[in-house]
Amino acid sequence: MLSGRGKNDDETVVNMLASAVRRDISFGKLFPDQKLKIEELRSRYGGSNHSMREALRLLSAEGLVEATVQRGFRVTSATEDDLRDIILVRAELERIALQRAIAEGDVAWEGRVVAAHHTLQRIEASVVAAADDLTALQWDEACRAFSHALIEACGSPRLIDLQRKFFDQSRRFRLALLREGRLDFAKRKKRQDDLLRAVLARDTVGASDILKADIEAELRAESRTC
Known part of the structure; x- marks a missing residue:
């Protein structure tokens, strides 16, 4: 043989x-x-x-x-039109998946969302302190894990696969904003905290609206308040 x-x-x-x-x-x-x-x-x-x-x-x-x-x-290209289209697709796709996850997710799912949120918050604090390549990679993976945890109970493998695909397409835009120091982490923390509370309260409309706002802000520079 x-x-x-x-x-x-x-x-x-x-x-x-x-x-x-x-x-x-x-x-x-x-x-x-x-x-x-x-x-x-x-x-x-x-x-x-x-x-x-x-x-x-x-x-x-x-x-x-x-x-x-x-x-x-x-x-592939990374133009403003590409970014606009990725934001549109991610927002629509992930809101549908999140709505299904809230309707079908159990207590164990809630626990995984809480854990992913906690990990992301800890790593974001590290990124604010020192955003080297290793920390940036850990941060990006924590962003991915939190996004996945939010929708994993949606009951649709195809929705989950599409979310992963378009999340990967959005990574270079998000990481470029990180490298350029154009992310407002205080605003990010508030949105993510609000999103977690809405998910745990099973507030489908509120959670969907916050998720859409978070995706848009995550991929575009937002104004900082002094």
Whole structure:
């Protein structure tokens, strides 16, 4: 019997490569519209031609990379129109999912939301103190975890998958605002606290409105009050 890596090993390599490229797109180390050449990516991240190409196809399905027959792969654009569309889709999608989660979620779900909120608040305090790359990555993952916890009880795997996809597309906009010091963390904390209270009170309308406002503010710079 021939020896070698199995299918699971290949999938692990592809997922690891996709994760590394996804992270660098999100952090702006790979620029919008930048052409992605397989050989250059292999020298940077490792892997084989096949595994790198599969990783890029995976990111293409997520909307972070574009693939064309003649021109290969490139990072997707990050224009104002792109941002506006991502905000629209995330707001509508996540409000629907949150409404379903509030209707169907149990006490265990509430506990997971509370835990994710607590983790996010602790990490946001660290980011305010010192926003290096490691802390920024931890913060971004905590944002993702809180967003996921809010909707995970919605009962729809497809809604959850779509939320993850568009959350990933929004990461580079949010992280750019963080790098530029344009996020108002005091206002963020108030919104997130208000959102948690509304969710625990099963206030569907209030929670949906706060979530929409939070998504919009998270991806656009908001004015600071002195």
